[in-house]
Amino acid sequence: MLAWLHKLFSTDEPRTSRLPAEEIAQHIDLAIKEFDSRIALIPGYRKKLLPAVESALLHAESLIERIPGPVDVNAKAYGADPRVNAYFGSPEKLEHLFSHSTEFRAFSDQPAQANLEYIYALMVMTRHRKTRPGHALRGDMVQSDVMQDVVYFSDHHLVKPAESEIEVRRDLRERAFQHLLAESVQKVALHSKEKADLERKKVHLKMEIKTRHAERSGLDFLHEKSTDDAAGGLYSRQLSEIEQKLAKLRRRLESINDYLDLLIDVLNHSPDYCGLESHEDCLNRINVVVDAVAGHQVPYADIRIGKTRRCGVIVRYPRKELVDTSRIASRLHSLYS
Incomplete structure (x- = not known):
């Protein structure tokens, strides 16, 4: 009878997961290596860590899936796509960002990427919203000094260039997991x-x-x-x-069991350390906030890693548009030479 009851309420049945068992095992090994290798001396440490590692990976994956994109960013798109127009103040800034990003350029210059047509990356930015006077059409009259909310983006930076959108999202998930380990340390x-x-x-x-x-x-x-x-x-x-x-x-x-408990606690509370909110601004061509009829939706993700918050969107850039020296860099060189 006791044996039957044990079998009935046993929790030792194989667990189902969206993630492959090998992938979870690799991340358990990574967690031990990065946090404290002594945890491997604890009997059954893998079984104790597995649910927390899986939970952290799934949380990170759920965040990364919600980052907008990929958005095609190129010279032609600046004039044709309201999103690209809103992200950048000018086509020259767009050109300068991609051609002079150290990480993006290093990836592009690898021999293995010589035949790539497009390169993908996460573009992070700082979003600003301010109120200023401007012109607005009131009926048939153009009225001056109308207070308007304006949105603009600055401090653009490219993160994790890759050959595909999938690769970008996968690497971002890994970075989120690494951040949780860093928080534990x-x-x-x-x-x-x-x-x-x-x-x-x-x-x-x-x-x-x-x-x-x-x-x-x-x-x-x-x-x-x-x-x-x-x-x-x-x-x-x-x-x-x-x-x-x-x-x-x-x-x-x-x-050392207390160290294992600390690591598990951080992984189980990954929303406290990593978060993401999806947003859209409805903007006209000069980045003034307008209603849906008069503008276009400009999406971005508000990404929180620790105490750092940045806006982000996944972009796709044509490799052939990279230049050795952008127009902005040329002007700066002539100015200071």
Whole structure:
């Protein structure tokens, strides 16, 4: 009977997952390597890590899937596609970004990419929205000094160029997972720093208490009263508080199992460290915010990695349009030469 009940409620059946078992296993190995290799000494560590690693990968994948694109970005598209027009202030800026991006250019110059027609990448930007006076059509009249909301993008940067959209998204997922491992390492580093700071304060307070005790003993010998009894009591209370905090800190990461628990906790709470919101601005050709009838939707993803937030969209750029020196770079060179 007991054996039948155990079989009925057993949770040892094979788990189903959207991700291949080999892929999850590789990421478990990566997590151990990047975080703390001692975790491999814990019996059953792979089984304990598997759900958390899978959860983190699926969360990252769900975010990356929602990044808009690929958007064709090229000289012709600047005039034809309202999205490209909105992302860049001019076709010269577009040309300069791709031709002088170190990462993008290094990928393009690889012999293996010589026959590529297009190169894909994540383009990250900073979005700005401000209100300024402008002109607007009111009925049949053009009215001046009408306050308008304007959106523009700056600080463009290209991330992870690749030969396909799939490759870009896959690499971005890997970067998100690596960030979670970095967050785990950072928590251990902060824990060590906090403990070291408290240990220093503890030593300092002990020396202060010892010094005051010696001074008080000398004053007693002279039959005088010390005026520092209150300060000595304060130091003693502070020392007691520090010792209590240290005891809690030591219990938090007392054994290698605690390190495994920390890693699992970070992976299970990946939304706290990585997030993404999809947005669209309805803009006219001069980037003024308008209603749906008068403009076009300009999509972007608001990507959050740790404390960093940037806007992003996946783009596709024709390799043949890369130039050795952009028009902007030429003007800067002539200006300063």
